[in-house]
Amino acid sequence: MSKKVQYYKALPGTNRQRGRARNLLKCAPKSQESWIVSGGESEHLVIKRNGQYYCDCYASETEKKLCSHVIKVQMELGEFPTQPILVTK
Numbered sequence: 001m002s003k004k005v006q007y008y009k010a011l012p013g014t015n016r017q018r019g020r021a022r023n024l025l026k027c028a029p030k031s032q033e034s035w036i037v038s039g040g041e042s043e044h045l046v047i048k049r050n051g052q053y054y055c056d057c058y059a060s061e062t063e064k065k066l067c068s069h070v071i072k073v074q075m076e077l078g079e080f081p082t083q084p085i086l087v088t089k
Ligand SMILES: [Zn+2]
Pocket: 044, 055, 056, 057, 058, 059, 060, 067, 068, 069, 070
């Protein structure tokens, strides 16, 4: 028996957030490090600072959670994984 353990690292965010980012939201660059995300209830501004993404919505600013707006921007930039990652221990 092999002692190697293989498992998949889950995608960041929830199913609902990723679906929302993929299907509903639109993303337009505002400057080199900021994006306007629209298509939801209201428009939001996502800013990249020191390699981190910040959004002006409640979930991101107040609850410090990953929001669908940031997911959308990262999807556009090709930085957001679209498949679970296989991790071998
Ligand atoms: Zn947001």
